[in-house]
Amino acid sequence: MKESGTLTKSVTEWLNKTGFPLEMEAAAAFREAGFDVRQSATFADPQADKGREIDVLAQDPDWIGILDISFVVECKSAQKPWVVFMSDDVLKTSNRLDAFGVKSGVARAVLAKRISMGIQRELPLLAAYIQRPNRGGYGFRQAMGGNHDEAFGAAIAALKACHGVSQDRGEGKLPRLAFAFPIIVVDSPIFECERNLEGELVLTEVQKSEFLFSAHIPSQVGCCIRVVRREYLSEVARESKELADALRNNLARDESKILAEAL
Numbered sequence: 001m002k003e004s005g006t007l008t009k010s011v012t013e014w015l016n017k018t019g020f021p022l023e024m025e026a027a028a029a030f031r032e033a034g035f036d037v038r039q040s041a042t043f044a045d046p047q048a049d050k051g052r053e054i055d056v057l058a059q060d061p062d063w064i065g066i067l068d069i070s071f072v073v074e075c076k077s078a079q080k081p082w083v084v085f086m087s088d089d090v091l092k093t094s095n096r097l098d099a100f101g102v103k104s105g106v107a108r109a110v111l112a113k114r115i116s117m118g119i120q121r122e123l124p125l126l127a128a129y130i131q132r133p134n135r136g137g138y139g140f141r142q143a144m145g146g147n148h149d150e151a152f153g154a155a156i157a158a159l160k161a162c163h164g165v166s167q168d169r170g171e172g173k174l175p176r177l178a179f180a181f182p183i184i185v186v187d188s189p190i191f192e193c194e195r196n197l198e199g200e201l202v203l204t205e206v207q208k209s210e211f212l213f214s215a216h217i218p219s220q221v222g223c224c225i226r227v228v229r230r231e232y233l234s235e236v237a238r239e240s241k242e243l244a245d246a247l248r249n250n251l252a253r254d255e256s257k258i259l260a261e262a263l
Helices: 004-016 020-032 105-116 148-166 230-250 252-262
Strands: 036-045 050-059 067-076 082-087 136-142 177-186 190-195 201-206 208-216 220-229
Touching: 004 020, 020 036, 020 050, 020 067, 020 230, 036 148, 050 148, 067 148, 067 230, 082 208, 105 177, 136 148, 136 220, 148 177, 148 208, 148 220, 177 230, 177 252, 190 208, 190 220, 220 230, 230 252
Parallel strands: 067 177, 082 190, 136 208, 177 220
Antiparallel strands: 036 050, 050 067, 082 136, 190 201, 208 220
16 A cells, blocks of 8 residues: 555646646636635536536625526636637627526516617616627637547536526526526637638637537527636636626616515
């Protein structure tokens, strides 16, 4: 049997080759930004009819239980780089509200109603998040012989988890304005790839990107998924808190209305 010091070194070396340190770093960044963080949280997978695990679930602190804001963080530790395929018209024909995270039915209805009354007037702090440009990502892959399933698996896991934590409550229960935003954190380079006017591929290394992704789980669910480098974790956690604060500010009257109707 190995001596204690040698065994500790061996276990530490093994851990450093796994994704656990990246998960811990992501959790620490979101805690520092002011979120309630759970690691290895679970959600109900409607396709497999069993529980699935979330690497990091960061929830904006809430004592009322009506406005529920979550960020689902999927961590992928790998040596091979990642590629986000870009186009100038990805969101041209897409519903901007659908691209804005995964939402409960009640939350989507409230946002749709407010937007119909004038987004700049009704949702001034959220307008920039919802009215995103046409340009964006449409695909996500691991490069240089990497396993295609790694990229798809990360995207589907993050999307399923968002769907699981943002579903409407059952009949007779208090309506919930639930929002969940998927984030994939990686510790190897990210490149955006697009085709220029001359028909040549152009690669640009970036610290963060996002791509539109959807799946049937079992009904169609989709939104833009952010992918960020490990070095950007603290900044993305702060940006996520700014989005959560904007949601709470702009939807405060809707939260109050639901609470008043329940009393």
